[in-house]
Amino acid sequence: MTVRMRAMLLVIILMLSLSAIFLFAGNYFNEKYLDYSFRRFDSQLARSFGLSVSETERKYFNAAHALLQRDKVLSAFLAGDREKLFLELVPLYREMTREDPFFHVMHFIDKNGVTVLRMHRPDFHGDNLTDVRPLVRLMNRTRERLSGFEPGRHGIYYRVMIPIFSGGEYEGMLDLGLNADFVIEAVSKHFQFKSALFLNKSYAGVINNREEMIGAGNYYITGTDDPVFLTLGTDFTPGREMLLKKIDGAYYSFHTAYELREYDDAPFAYLVVVQNIDAEVQDYRNARFYLVLVVFAFLILAAAILHYSFRVMLREIEEGKKTLSAQQRTDTLTGLPNRNALLSDLEWASGSVMILINIDRFKEVNEVFGIGAGDQVLKEYSVCLREYISSFESINPEITGEHTLYRLGRDEFVILLNTKTELAEKIADYISNRTDSEIIDYQGIEISISVSIGISGNREKPLQSSDIALKISRERKRAYMHFDESMELSQHQSNNFFWLNKVKQAIKEDRIVPYFQGIMDNRTGEIRKYECLIRMLEADGSVVSPGMFLPIIKKTKLYPQLTKIMLRKSVEHFNGGGKEFSINISTEDILNKDIVHYIQNLLKETCTARNVIFEILETDNIGNYEEIREFISEVKSLGCKVAIDDFGTGYSNFTHLMNLDFDYLKIDGSLIQNIHRDEYTNRLVKSIAGFAGGMKIETVAEFVSSQEIFDAVNELGIDYSQGFFIAKPRPDTKPDDFT
CATH class of the missing domain: 3.20.20.450 (EAL domain)
Structure with a gap:
């Protein structure tokens, strides 16, 4: 099989793989978007429910405080005069129940937890609620205003309770309650969705009519008789992930909109909302269909373009490889071999000596005269270094072997010598002296430079060891330093010293x-x-x-x-x-x-x-x-x-x-x-x-x-x-x- 055939086969396999990945990714992100839509819907539900509960709490706390501001109501309660208290509250109670059909409970309780008056059942009083009502026990302990959902004899109620004080002494509490179905009404009003309350069976023992409730696994369903909820059985567990279910040919999503929690923050019931998602399901299917069409069209177009341009592409690749190989080993500013070339050459350069040269205060040149001046200094100094080496060779005929000049980057140069260490030191000293007398002209400005030099014959870490020698030569203000083992103190230790x-x-x-x-x-x-x-x-x-x-x-x-x-x-x-x-x-x-x-x-x-x-x-x-x-x-x-x-x-x-x-x-x-x-x-x-x-x-x-x-x-x-x-x-x- 020819190179071209192998390349064509490889590209076809690659295109098919990309198409498969594209299909998978498109399907994945489509599903993610659908999931995001549902989660955003859950978030909106929770926020709406929370606002509804907060508004209700604020409304009935204000109502409770307003009731206790009435002197006759407070004095009748403190005197234990049930009849007077009842007569004072009758018009208020009727007005509140007319205004809010879910409002039902107006309950005065003394400091011992004994009922003084139930406006919703005025003849039933004198019972001690301490052992029956957790919120009553909590009020007697904290003596601070409370609110929360609580299962009771007649179902789930939302309670708003405030303490009653007289002369700084705690005398009892006022309890206002609403049927929890008000949250179902709120969801229906804001979103026009079906909803129901799922009550954990372990909390339903106090409810009188629980036998009439609809069971669904470990929960009773209240507040609705819609057949969509009646089909759930044990398929749906409130409080967990959303459920997608097909019922009578239609698709529905079931969401837990809110947790109803007891006074101790334990969830005992959940508000569950159901949404018809036939439109979303159809959009999802349409998106998958169009995605397949797009991928198929892409494959046909790509194959045609590939057939037409493959020869040109191969030729450009070959030419590009040659150019890239040269660029990877050459510094673009000075034309010298770069760090990549040095690292490659070090792999086979055994017994070589490295001279590392760093221009002192080069940063100041850039800051004072500009980046252009810095580049000019680097270009001209690279030419100077070539001339220094050539001049040194002409006056020192004992130098033998090859040498190469590299630019590492920024303001650093390296000379790799295949010679003796003593000669490397002479070269370093010669370069330092010549550099001190060098003047570089930039747009009429004369810039003088100096260098610090480190020498290393270390075979294992030539760059690191020459860098250590260079830094020490700079610290000691020496023309150059030759690396030895005593210099290998860590920078941390040097800083400490x-x-x-x-x-x-x-x-x-x-x-x-x-x-x-x-x-x-x-x-x-x-x-x-x-x-x-x-x-x-x-x-x-x-x-x-x-x-x-x-x-x-x-x-x-x-x-x-x-x-x-x-x-x-x-x-x-x-x-x-x-x-x-x-x-x-x-x-x-x-x-x-x-x-x-x-x-x-x-x-x-x-x-x-x-x-x-x-x-x-x-x-x-x-x-x-x-x-x-x-x-x-x-x-x-x-x-x-x-x-x-x-x-x-x-x-x-x-x-x-x-x-x-x-x-x-x-x-x-x-x-x-x-x-x-x-x-x-x-x-x-x-x-x-x-x-x-x-x-x-x-x-x-x-x-x-x-x-x-x-x-x-x-x-x-x-x-x-x-x-x-x-x-x-x-x-x-x-x-x-x-x-």
Whole structure:
């Protein structure tokens, strides 16, 4: 079989496969759309039902409150005068039943759960409902207004109940009830669909006429006698997936529109809606038919086009393969072999030496002179590198073997040499010196450049090892570095050593300083306190954020030195003043006896204890309660106060508050930042503030960064605010202007 025949067969198989996939996908998405339509219908049903129940609840809560606003009604109930109460309510009850045919129950019950008056059965009274009616028991326990569905002697009713108080004392309750069929009426009114209530048989024991109900599996069907529902049997289980069923030649979909739940949130009945979907089924069938026609037409058209253009396509493929192969190995800007070519060549280049060259501060060339200047530098420098290598060969005849120049991308070049390491170092030194004197002209602008160079003879990881050598040559300001095993420290370790050395030098040169951030009293609008925050100054006076070095130093023996410096400088700054100031202290500091002794001596020497607040991080491991409690007790005996910091980020927050004697609670900024736009966060912060207030602990909101957040903080009754909107950290304690 010829190549063309094999290709034709392959394409035909591919087209048939694509057609099958297209048919499958079209059918799949058609079914998904149908399913989406049904789910959207379910959602609309649930929303409509929910609105209907909410409107009914609001209407009858208002009606119940209006009834109890009538002095004669309330006084008659409190006096136990059933006859007077009945006469007062008769016109109101009649008006409400005329207005709403589903309204039936108006029921007054005393605080012991005993019926005082049923307007729907005035002669039946004196019965105790505590053991019969769960909502009555719940009302007597909570004494708050309630609503919900409840099965009763005469069927399922929706109950709205409010407590009756007199002189602050609980006296009983008012119960208004509607037949649950009102939800069926709501569905019929809004959607013109058939609906019914499915009552779980296990909840039907209290209903008097359950023998007359229609059974369907584990449920009784109420509120309808439509034959569509009577055919269900055990085929449909409410609360689960929608059911599609063909009945008497027509297609129907059965949907659970809403769950009717008891007071304890357990579903006991379901509102089920049935929809005729003959039109949807016919649309689905039509879509499948047209889909098959489209696929068939596509196959015929594709076969004709393929037959006509196959030869041209094969020729273009062959030409494209050749072009693509060249493009994949060539850098388009400089014309040099690229990274792909280098990686391919490394597979067979044994015993080669790699020289990695990186243009220093190339990013600045792009930023100052533009991308065009950067491209010009790369093109001209690639020409320069060729000339440097050629010139070096002419003056060093001992060089033998092949060499290749590559551009890796951005500002990096590689020379792969089949020569000795000593000669590679000479070449690198020569390239560095020649580059330093090179001037590249761009539109009349003279641009000078320099390079960093790394050399590696490592056979396993030549690129990685030469890159390590290059970075070290740049750090040490050397023309080049040759890789050896001692350089293989991880970047993480190098970073740790870097900051460790910087902090050591900063301590030696007294460049560890406190900055002070004002804390506003929300009740007076004044800056009443300051938090002392650690900063490190560079030799030129620039400020280094603690996030850069503190996490690393915390794991070293330098950390206690930083703690002592912050304690001493903060106390010295505020000594003799009247402002309170807080200092962060970790559990590691508290467990360090030397630090604790230092704190005690410092406070006694300076007499500043009454103004000091120690902030203990909530995110630290506050598990050593005895040691923490002992520390708090000691500093409080000296006159200090204690705060728990970053509250809300840990796991045992409220346990900390109950076990340790804190004066202030600082709510974590991750919560405060969202209180003005996230209702859940707002409620969480409100509960924290309320809990703290109940324990006589003052609260501080951190990260108050805008007017909206500040307003929300004040609305929640938080005592203090801290953040950039109030005051930024600064090296003095002069408060920022605040409007």
